[in-house]
Amino acid sequence: MSTISIIGAGNMAAAIGTRAAQHGYKVEFMSRDAVKAEALARQVGGAATVGEFGARPAGDIVIVAVLYASAVDVVKRFGDALEGKILVDITNPFNADGSGLVTSAGDSVTEQLAAVAPASAHVVKAFNMLFRGVVADGKPVDVFFAGSSAEARGRVATFLESLDMRPVDAGGIELAHALEWAGLLLVGLARNGSGFDLALSAAVR
Amino acid sequence: MSTISIIGAGNMAAAIGTRAAQHGYKVEFMSRDAVKAEALARQVGGAATVGEFGARPAGDIVIVAVLYASAVDVVKRFGDALEGKILVDITNPFNADGSGLVTSAGDSVTEQLAAVAPASAHVVKAFNMLFRGVVADGKPVDVFFAGSSAEARGRVATFLESLDMRPVDAGGIELAHALEWAGLLLVGLARNGSGFDLALSAAVR
Numbered sequence: 001m002s003t004i005s006i007i008g009a010g011n012m013a014a015a016i017g018t019r020a021a022q023h024g025y026k027v028e029f030m031s032r033d034a035v036k037a038e039a040l041a042r043q044v045g046g047a048a049t050v051g052e053f054g055a056r057p058a059g060d061i062v063i064v065a066v067l068y069a070s071a072v073d074v075v076k077r078f079g080d081a082l083e084g085k086i087l088v089d090i091t092n093p094f095n096a097d098g099s100g101l102v103t104s105a106g107d108s109v110t111e112q113l114a115a116v117a118p119a120s121a122h123v124v125k126a127f128n129m130l131f132r133g134v135v136a137d138g139k140p141v142d143v144f145f146a147g148s149s150a151e152a153r154g155r156v157a158t159f160l161e162s163l164d165m166r167p168v169d170a171g172g173i174e175l176a177h178a179l180e181w182a183g184l185l186l187v188g189l190a191r192n193g194s195g196f197d198l199a200l201s202a203a204v205r
Numbered sequence: 206m207s208t209i210s211i212i213g214a215g216n217m218a219a220a221i222g223t224r225a226a227q228h229g230y231k232v233e234f235m236s237r238d239a240v241k242a243e244a245l246a247r248q249v250g251g252a253a254t255v256g257e258f259g260a261r262p263a264g265d266i267v268i269v270a271v272l273y274a275s276a277v278d279v280v281k282r283f284g285d286a287l288e289g290k291i292l293v294d295i296t297n298p299f300n301a302d303g304s305g306l307v308t309s310a311g312d313s314v315t316e317q318l319a320a321v322a323p324a325s326a327h328v329v330k331a332f333n334m335l336f337r338g339v340v341a342d343g344k345p346v347d348v349f350f351a352g353s354s355a356e357a358r359g360r361v362a363t364f365l366e367s368l369d370m371r372p373v374d375a376g377g378i379e380l381a382h383a384l385e386w387a388g389l390l391l392v393g394l395a396r397n398g399s400g401f402d403l404a405l406s407a408a409v410r
Contacts, residue, residue: 099379100310100311100379100382101310104309104310105305105306105309106305134410137410139410141410144390144394146393168394168398168399169394169397169398169399170390170393170394170397171393171394171396171397174304174305175389175390175393177305177386178386178387178389178390178393179390180386181382181383181386181387181390182383182386182387182390184380184383185349185375185380185383185384185386185387188351188375188376188380188383189349189373189374189375189376189407191376192374192375192376193374194373194374194407194409195409197409197410198407198408198409198410199407199408199410200405200406200407200408201405201406201408202394202399202403202404202405203403203404203405203406204399204400204402204403205339205342205344205346205402205403205404
């Protein structure tokens with residue numbers, strides 16, 4: 001049984017963790033709020049466990065499912081415990097009124113995480129273009145991702161496929177900021193008639 | 206027979222003009238290069254015409270199908286001739302190596318055009334997330350758009366539907382920059398395995 005580690009115990013941590021557990025993963029939740037992590041592990045059930053916040057994650061793939069504003073601090077806090085790991089950045093750094101981003105080109109949250117993570121770790125942006133309900137509904141869905149390491153992207157792609165998701169590779173980490181804007185676009189579409197049951201897909205004609 | 210005006214005589218002008226002509230529009234091409242506009246009008250055939258560059262366009266909807274670097278100058282050049290028109294910005298302001306944009310949040314090409322267009326004109330971003338071949342193939346496709354005026358967006362939506370395209374409203378003009386990034390994302394996806402027959406679609410689940 002493969003292990004996937006998730007840092008965070010919020011809505012997206014729950015949705016991704018539940019989907020992973022349903023597809024046979026042992027899910028490890030790590031949160032500053034150990035009580036919340038315990039509750040989430042019980043809710044997900046099966047083989048879900050709680051890991052100590054800041055300790056070395058059990059999984060090779062570590063989903064960083066915290067709010068964007070604390071993501072850099074969380075990766076710093078784990079520090080060397082993340083050596084060799086594939087970190088998955090799912091954040092959407094929207095500004096206060098949702099009209100734009102707090103990040104800029106070349107300085108996406110993904111790039112910020114890569115700057116503070118151990119050199120042997122790789123950061124891949126993924127899942128940020130998905131509403132929580134779409135992750136939770138279990139149906140096939142396209143998941144767009146970007147990151148510097150082609151090997152890490154390949155391993156994320158394999159993980160996504162194992163969750164009955166279709167991996168759609170956007171390329172290098174410079175595309176992570178495009179994914180952040182696409183997250184904002186998704187909300188714009190949802191608010192302007194498409195609704196929050198929406199997902200984007202990449203269709204070859 | 207409704208008239209649609211297109212400023213430009215390049216590949217996207219040809220693709221959009223051809224699709225509009227096939228759906229019964231009288232297409233007016235306006236280009237600095239009158240010879241190229243004449244050739245394009247002949248190629249599109251039927252009721253396609255050439256209008257004088259800088260004169261008042263015949264159509265209520267005017268597609269600004271020039272390269273991003275000249276779009277602001279073109280709208281300035283037309284000036285008051287664009288009063289009351291709906292200008293459709295299709296540009297992708299990619300930087301030289303295609304790793305990012307030359308525009309920034311709050312200063313998309315769309316917002317730049319709105320700043321120089323007559324106050325009675327409205328600017329809507331659309332078509333920038335489509336490869337030329339996808340416009341040309343005539344099949345149904347989702348077209349994402351954004352702009353300040355809900356009425357103008359509604360009229361663009363009606364125009365898109367008449368071309369057998371599905372309008373997908375992203376909201377106000379502040380989303381135009383998100384569409385510019387989505388254009389870059391589309392190229393990233395195409396280059397990383399999806400290919401250039403790709404289009405994004407917004408699927409409600």
